[in-house]
Amino acid sequence: MSWLSISPDSDFSIHNLPFGIFSTASQPEPRVGVAIGDQIIDMAFTADMNIFDPFIPYHWRRDVFWQNNLNEFIRMGRPVWQHVRSVLQAELTNPDSVLRQVIEYVLIPQADATMHLPVQIGDYTDFYSSIDHASNVGKMFRDPANALLPNWRHLPVGYHGRASSVVVSGTSIKRPKGQRLPKGDIQPVFETSQRLDFELETAFIVGKDTSLGTSLTTADFDEHVFGMVLLNDWSARDIQQWEYVPLGPFLGKSFGTSISPWVVTMEALAPFRVPGYVQEPAPLTYLEEVSPLPNLDVHLTVSLTPETGGELVISRSNQRYLYWSQAQQLAHHTVNGCNIRVGDLMASGTISGPNRSSWGSLLELSWGGAEPITLASGETRTFLEDGDTVTFRGYAEKDGIRVGFGSVSGQIVS
Incomplete structure (x- = not known):
């Protein structure tokens, strides 16, 4: 006490x-x-x-x-x-x-x-580690019977993001402009995004430098990671959908990423470790987990508040839904000898669970815009409108011990 x-x-x-x-x-x-x-x-x-x-x-x-x-x-x-x-x-x-x-x-x-902003971020990497999120996206945009691409169960897919546009909670997010392809058209137009979205994520912060050419294993995670934050990887889905082939996200992501201001140490989170997914097929040797408890039981919520008021929780998820653990993400990131530096930010990718109530983006919650959700005010949303505020909260709790992250929020402005 x-x-x-x-x-x-x-x-x-x-x-x-x-x-x-x-x-x-x-x-x-x-x-x-x-x-x-x-x-x-x-x-x-x-x-x-x-x-x-x-x-x-x-x-x-x-x-x-x-x-x-x-x-x-x-x-x-x-x-x-x-x-x-x-x-x-x-x-x-x-x-x-x-x-x-x-x-x-x-x-x-x-x-x-x-x-x-709690750390000076030299590099920012975003993974794609939730099997439910990846499956939902695959069902929407590809063959529902083969939602996951052939490589997905073999490695933690990721891409290098833009560190300069990572901002602390409370910073307004300006609706981005870019090219998008209107439905039914064959020529793109340049205008503001019409399908602006959030992505419910957490992220870990690197706590120890490595030299170029050094590879880490999953056993090295605790020694090389300082702590974690909540992260909202704001996404312009229409810009992203047009630009991402063949190299992946660019302008649809780099306009803003929000993180919570408090870094929760890995020591504080240690009591909340839980088993991970049974991975099939078994990962290659360098991705094998040494810990029987590779995931974290962190409760996550998303709330949306329109400019007219009336906050509503629209998703309840959990970090334990990650198929690829943070230790596996770090091991894969460095297996080719890529060096990491103190302050580097590595995000989980959208965290979605098996049920609709636990999906971590409007892309999923509105099923690509086809099924609007109703807010507390009675308004409906398929994607974010100007004036909307999105807030993530996260905490772990066990045996009377509570360890939380506070929140990360941002308001969309024109």
């Missing part, structure tokens, strides 16, 4: 302690914070109290918490992350903690803070 008053349904329990970058009106310099309940621990101030110094490796520097991204802190390595987290847990449960004596300086209300 913490000496702080924390709501039992808070995403940011003593078992979580996610890292992010925040600023305030009184101190506008972005710096590192840790979420606890509805507060933020100002890590820049906390580090100056010397509570992390004992047993810290020689390369420890307090100024990592004055940075405007988490990269330098992450680069210090897993023993440092674990030490900082364990010290915070000890201080927050010790009624005589030095933090409690200076609480007015250490704790900042989340309501008074502005959140920033």
Whole structure:
């Protein structure tokens, strides 16, 4: 139990302690914070109290918490992350903690803070790892009897996205323009997208550099991954459908990708590991899982709020629906010797479950626009309209322990 008053349904329990970058009106310099309940621990101030110094490796520097991204802190390595987290847990449960004596300086209300992009993202990769999502798309656009392409069950399909357009939650998303092919036409037109969509995803953040030519295995995941965020890979389906042959997504994806501001560490998520899918055929040797619990039981929701108001949850899914695990994604990404760097972002691809209520995109929920969904306001949607706000939330819960991500949201603007 913490000496702080924390709501039992808070995403940011003593078992979580996610890292992010925040600023305030009184101190506008972005710096590192840790979420606890509805507060933020100002890590820049906390580090100056010397509570992390004992047993810290020689390369420890307090100024990592004055940075405007988490990269330098992450680069210090897993023993440092674990030490900082364990010290915070000890201080927050010790009624005589030095933090409690200076609480007015250490704790900042989340309501008074502005959140920033948590890491400097050098590269962004998006996978396609949900078998239900891939099957739904294949049924819509290809032969329903052969929805999955021949390679899908053999490797985690992915593509390299655009890191420069990854934005933090709350950033508005401008409706993109591009070429699209109207139904029945043979010539494309240039105009704004008419079939704008969301994609329900999570993503992991790389925590350790590798050198060019190095391949990782699934056993290397914990050593090379810092934590996770929620991710919305906004998608212009009409632009994407026209452009993607033969090389895949481009302008239909690169106009914006939103992530949640708090990075939940893999240590905090460890109690929520669950078995994965039975993979048939068995994957090649380099993709074999060493862990009997390769997936995570993270509950995910999507809500849609039109400009007129009335938020409605339109999907309830779970990260455990991924066919290809995160460790397999990392192993496949590096098997050819591709190097990875601290801060790299690797997304799951749309997470859809076996039932319609768990599908992770409007493309699926409206079945390609043929079956509109009804909102709380009585309005209907096949794809997103200007003024619509999409919000993802995610949490894991077990044996009275709750670890959540908060939310990621964005509003569509013209």
